[in-house]
Amino acid sequence: MELYDSATSAWSSSGSSSSSSSKPPPQHQQDIDGLLAEAGYKIRSSDLRQVAQRLERLEIAMVNSPADFSQLASDAIYYNPSDLASWVDSLLSEFTQPATCPSEFIMDPVTNQTVVNNVWTTDEPHTPQVHQNISYEQQSLNHQLTVVTAMEENSGIRLVHMLMTCAECVQRGDLSLASSLIDDMQMLLTRVNTVCGIGKVAGHFIDALSHRIFQGIGVGSINGGSVYENEILYHHFYEACPYLKFAHFTANQAILEALEGHDCVHVVDFNLMHGLQWPALIQALALRPSGPPLLRLTGIGQPSPDGRDSLREIGLRLAELARSVNVRFTFRGVAASRLEDIKPWMLQVNPEEAVAVNSIMQLHRLLGSDSTRNCPIETVLSWIRSLNPKIMTVVEQEANHNQPGYLDRFTEALYYYSTLFDSLEACTVQPEKALAEIYIQREIANVVSCEGSARVERHEPLAKWRTRLSGAGFRALHLGSNAFKQASMLLTLFSAEGYSVEENEGCLSLGWHSRPLIAASAWQVMPDPAAEFLAWDNHQSFS
Amino acid sequence: MQHHHRNRHRQGQETVEENKEKRPKFFINDHVDILVEILKRLDGRSLGVAACVCRLWCTITRNDSLWEDLCFCHLSPPPSRVRSIVVALGGYKRLYMACVRPVRSRLGKVRGASWTRDEAQLSLSLFCVDCYERLGGVEGSNSSTGRLVGESSASSLMFLCKPVNV
Numbered sequence: 163m164e165l166y167d168s169a170t171s172a173w174s175s176s177g178s179s180s181s182s183s184s185k186p187p188p189q190h191q192q193d194i195d196g197l198l199a200e201a202g203y204k205i206r207s208s209d210l211r212q213v214a215q216r217l218e219r220l221e222i223a224m225v226n227s228p229a230d231f232s233q234l235a236s237d238a239i240y241y242n243p244s245d246l247a248s249w250v251d252s253l254l255s256e257f258t259q260p261a262t263c264p265s266e267f268i269m270d271p272v273t274n275q276t277v278v279n280n281v282w283t284t285d286e287p288h289t290p291q292v293h294q295n296i297s298y299e300q301q302s303l304n305h306q307l308t309v310v311t312a313m314e315e316n317s318g319i320r321l322v323h324m325l326m327t328c329a330e331c332v333q334r335g336d337l338s339l340a341s342s343l344i345d346d347m348q349m350l351l352t353r354v355n356t357v358c359g360i361g362k363v364a365g366h367f368i369d370a371l372s373h374r375i376f377q378g379i380g381v382g383s384i385n386g387g388s389v390y391e392n393e394i395l396y397h398h399f400y401e402a403c404p405y406l407k408f409a410h411f412t413a414n415q416a417i418l419e420a421l422e423g424h425d426c427v428h429v430v431d432f433n434l435m436h437g438l439q440w441p442a443l444i445q446a447l448a449l450r451p452s453g454p455p456l457l458r459l460t461g462i463g464q465p466s467p468d469g470r471d472s473l474r475e476i477g478l479r480l481a482e483l484a485r486s487v488n489v490r491f492t493f494r495g496v497a498a499s500r501l502e503d504i505k506p507w508m509l510q511v512n513p514e515e516a517v518a519v520n521s522i523m524q525l526h527r528l529l530g531s532d533s534t535r536n537c538p539i540e541t542v543l544s545w546i547r548s549l550n551p552k553i554m555t556v557v558e559q560e561a562n563h564n565q566p567g568y569l570d571r572f573t574e575a576l577y578y579y580s581t582l583f584d585s586l587e588a589c590t591v592q593p594e595k596a597l598a599e600i601y602i603q604r605e606i607a608n609v610v611s612c613e614g615s616a617r618v619e620r621h622e623p624l625a626k627w628r629t630r631l632s633g634a635g636f637r638a639l640h641l642g643s644n645a646f647k648q649a650s651m652l653l654t655l656f657s658a659e660g661y662s663v664e665e666n667e668g669c670l671s672l673g674w675h676s677r678p679l680i681a682a683s684a685w686q687v688m689p690d691p692a693a694e695f696l697a698w699d700n701h702q703s704f705s
Numbered sequence: 706m707q708h709h710h711r712n713r714h715r716q717g718q719e720t721v722e723e724n725k726e727k728r729p730k731f732f733i734n735d736h737v738d739i740l741v742e743i744l745k746r747l748d749g750r751s752l753g754v755a756a757c758v759c760r761l762w763c764t765i766t767r768n769d770s771l772w773e774d775l776c777f778c779h780l781s782p783p784p785s786r787v788r789s790i791v792v793a794l795g796g797y798k799r800l801y802m803a804c805v806r807p808v809r810s811r812l813g814k815v816r817g818a819s820w821t822r823d824e825a826q827l828s829l830s831l832f833c834v835d836c837y838e839r840l841g842g843v844e845g846s847n848s849s850t851g852r853l854v855g856e857s858s859a860s861s862l863m864f865l866c867k868p869v870n871v
Contacts (some may be wrong), residue, residue, distance in 0.1 A: 411827075411830070414830075437837075438834060438837070438838075441830075441833045441834050441836070441837035442830040442831075442833055442834055444833070445790065445794075445829060445830060445833040446826070446830065448786065448790055449786060449787060449790065449826075449829075479837065479840050479841065480837075482840060483833075483836070483837050483840060486793040486794070487789075487790045487793050487794070488786075488789070488790075488793075644823075647823055648823065648827060651812065651823065651824060651827055652827065654811060654812055655807075655808060655811045655812070
């Protein structure tokens with residue numbers, strides 16, 4: 163079968179066409195399915211269901227009677243394969259056994275591939291004779307049911323295809339076709355279950371795409387919610403799924419081990435929010451065999467517009483907790499709207515204290531670069547290095563959402579967030595679940611509809627972070643078996659069965675059904691040989 | 706209540722026989738120290754049941770030290786600092802009800818089976834986060850903040866609750 167190039171017009175009868183852009187279908191052929199037409203098949207939309215059923219039957223027939231199949235392959239005449247309906251009919255008539263066995267299409271949400279599950283022959287051998295034992299009524303009823311499921315799954319698959327096509331149009335700049343696709347998709351959404359599964363995720367992506375198409379890039383940010391709103395959403399995301407808990411506990415374990423033996427410790431948190439990470443560290447330090455150290459916490463956060471000093475409030479709460487468990491504690495809040503605006507002197511690090519830097523999903527926001535300035539990530543990493551921390555814990559989303567090509571980014575995001583939403587289905591606590599979904603939705607909106615400095619969700623996978631951090635003068639610290647044990651234990655506490663922790667060259671990642679979604683790693687500063695020599699030389703000359 | 710009868714039988718064997726001549730019956734409520742020793746050895750569910758027996762038993766079971774053994778049984782004696790921390794964070798009974806019991810049931814621990822220091826530490830950490838969330842409302846001026854924290858104060862450990870099958 164020939165597959166026509168999608169760029170050429172699909173309605174020309176000759177094999178090739180000179181037109182370079184796909185034209186909208188002429189009026190009298192409006193009922194031909196557009197998506198399949200781009201691939202070269204002419205099927206009426208109204209015939210789609212029947213053709214799908216017959217394709218099912220054809221496949222079962224082929225699988226069940228290999229003898230006929232080989233004969234088919236050797237000598238048979240086919241009709242024009244672009245007329246898919248009659249082609250399938252002609253092939254079916256070649257087979258002696260009409261297979262009436264109902265089957266289901268099951269869509270694997272992660273890989274978006276369809277797997278045919280033959281309902282009747284799961285336990286029995288693959289023989290067509292089995293079907294004759296089943297009563298006609300049951301057959302037709304089940305066939306109706308599977309047709310409904312098949313239709314819904316088909317709608318889900320169609321949605322995904324349409325989303326990809328729309329993203330590709332956006333990449334090409336063909337906004338008119340993109341907007342008509344948006345309308346089609348919104349109509350298709352009404353036929354799909356939007357409470358769970360692909361329908362829900364698709365809805366968010368459609369919203370983000372339409373925002374990009376109709377309101378332009380970076381014009382008002384879709385996630386320009388107030389600081390207060392963001393904190394609430396973050397809190398509910400923390401409650402609803404284990405990703406942030408995993409991040410906090412793993413980072414705390416690494417920090418605890420690195421700060422062992424030091425009596426004066428200073429932890430710098432790049433995004434304080436409600437400070438949920440620190441009670442556990444305070445308690446662990448209180449129970450340290452060598453006694454609790456003096457703990458200084460510097461929390462960086464967004465300035466609140468209404469004059470509330472939210473950083474100070476959180477600091478007071480943490481101080482009260484620390485006081486109750488007898489840990490000497492001081493807190494300092496640094497308000498900054500962007501991490502790159504911070505200068506190291508603002509953190510007031512003493513040379514005697516052991517510093518730990520903690521970044522939970524903040525470094526990726528620094529990857530956007532204006533052509534005029536340096537990449538902010540390099541500035542920040544260099545001043546982190548100048549603080550000489552004993553450890554820097556980095557937790558980032560394990561996704562590749564910073565590729566230059568829009569379609570690649572879109573596809574990655576679709577798979578990533580589908581998996582994330584899938585894992586969220588297991589959460590049973592409301593309203594945490596609903597608000598966690600809004601939190602994720604804002605991320606989606608930023609990845610899909612923003613560009614330039616407005617696009618802050620520039621996730622990169624762990625491998626890229628390794629290269630980047632090694633290049634900036636850091637070396638990886640292995641997280642250790644305690645962290646792994648703790649993470650595994652934490653996961654068994656969550657009622658959902660799909661989470662998995664993996665260890666990868668000393669870094670831990672948490673995933674859903676073996677797709678890693680968030681990765682935690684620890685780093686220390688690579689000693690600079692020249693600086694060390696200078697320090698030694700100075701020491702020698704003074705002694 | 707099997708422990709109760711067995712212990713009473715073992716510990717109070719001679720006392721029972723002696724007292725049979727002196728007094729018509731042996732009333733455990735007269736010997737609160739023995740009662741406490743017995744109750745200390747019960748598991749969580751039995752302790753809860755014991756609390757419903759009578760007012761004296763109810764008062765005794767409210768004593769936090771009974772729950773301490775339940776939380777850290779089979780572990781080598783923890784340093785004394787643990788006690789002060791747990792008490793500061795809300796007490797052993799709360800620790801047991803909020804963290805230890807659901808964590809143990811989730812981790813599939815059979816009643817009375819020993820559990821490791823790691824599991825105990827994880828429970829303690831989760832308990833600490835929960836306590837911190839309940840601390841909210843330090844600033845009473847902003848009512849909406851108070852409401853936010855009040856709403857979410859109990860939810861840090863919600864994931865430990867069994868999902869209700871509706």
